[in-house]
Amino acid sequence: MTVAETITRLRELVEGNLIATLAPPASRFPSPLREAMEYSLMAGGKRVRPVLLLSAGLATGGEESLLLPFACAVEYIHTYSLIHDDLPAMDDDDFRRGKPTSHKVFGEGTAILAGDALLTEAFRAMAQSPLAQADPGRAVRAIADLAQAAGAGGMVGGQQMDLSAAPGNSTASQVDEIELRKTAALLASCARTGAILGGGSPGQVGALGEYGTRLGLLFQVTDDILDETGSFEEMGKGTAKDRARGKWTYPVAHGMPAAIERASELGREALAALSAFGAEADPLRELVRMVQNRRK
């Protein structure tokens, strides 16, 4: 199996377990809350975060079946953030991945609740997982790390800075700080959490956290580059919206050539952070290439 095939296998593993990992009996979730949760979960994401967590966990000696509920949980956290970000009071987006956003399909109230439920389910899935029974010490460290990355000091804080930023009036360093918080904090935590759950040494946890931060910043810069250059058909959502709103992204703040150079540099730094690892980290190296080469 090639490294790319390994990534595909991990993605399909997550894809096939996202619904099953929701609280049993999920049939007790009232309608249309359950439908709204499933709609956004199964809207065709690239599953970068769960594959990253799994790859980091496997590279540090973890067992796939024990890592899987945590991988699904980070996809719940990511999905909740997309649902809430798309709301009229936030980015006000009607489409994501070529499909109408949650509030367009289910209404704002249910979309808010579906996000709330997915965030809560993420923590339930982790705390009720077999790994949390077998090694609760690792589980609480993982839960703490992800919550810190997702909360007011991380992802939600980044969203607030984005919301508050006066159009066209952010400094370049503010843009960098927003991108670090909005995207890189959670991706870094996925890599670090995988290493914690896999039983990695403190040095390995630190190295994979650094790798994850570089990958996260790379992911955001390539997203911003695609927002400037991509078409609706490629992206599945409106493009150049950030610029139209007067929001500063990396390419708007620093120029497109600098953004492309920044992406190369971040890719090199991400790979450098893996220098102490052998072939067991090849899927993590492949993720860098995939993010660099993505077209949507």
Added chain:
Amino acid sequence: MTVAETITRLRELVEGNLIATLAPPASRFPSPLREAMEYSLMAGGKRVRPVLLLSAGLATGGEESLLLPFACAVEYIHTYSLIHDDLPAMDDDDFRRGKPTSHKVFGEGTAILAGDALLTEAFRAMAQSPLAQADPGRAVRAIADLAQAAGAGGMVGGQQMDLSAAPGNSTASQVDEIELRKTAALLASCARTGAILGGGSPGQVGALGEYGTRLGLLFQVTDDILDETGSFEEMGKGTAKDRARGKWTYPVAHGMPAAIERASELGREALAALSAFGAEADPLRELVRMVQNRRK
């Protein structure tokens, strides 16, 4: 110290630690997210849930300082649910506890994010607590129980059922199910979680869960009775709004005399669930009386 004074002391302990328990350094929370979180946290709630968790934990042998972060966490969960429930897309309330609601002060976007941040902070505070380091097995059980109660099968599910209920068209049993999920599930979990963290036996955890469910239903019925009979000055929010909206509550569905009888019955059942406990459960008994006699 009388039992009532013990409750007051526990409430003040929570009140004094709510902000400090937010992630250090909370100064990294961007403005106005931090202000919105603090505004709703310090808006003068009765702190029933944290006092309940502390009382249950102390009655089963727990140590106050170790229980405290979990007590603050359940108040974060409760506060987030109020902020989101008040949003225009949900109950659309302009006032709560006599003060303008979060979205009226900070705008909808920040109110949504403040709720998201408080929910996430709740799990971070629990997972990073000293008790989670000392006894991670108890901590993951507590986190799992609270997440289950707060999620799509519990509180968020109840809010969805409330949102979906056709005005004036709910059956009495639907009303009971909504009240069970919206309010009683989390209160039951607070009592059960306190017993788990305190080191209670399975029998004690079960008894306190039953007590918490009865107390939670009692809390909701008295809330509905007050909604029918209270004034704005007493309640600090608009009253009879449920009826005006055509939403069925217990007194609307079953009549006021039945609601008052139901409250008495629930109080007796809550006390009966404590029969195996001695004086160490007196604060839990006092909470029943306080909920029965509350005027707001």
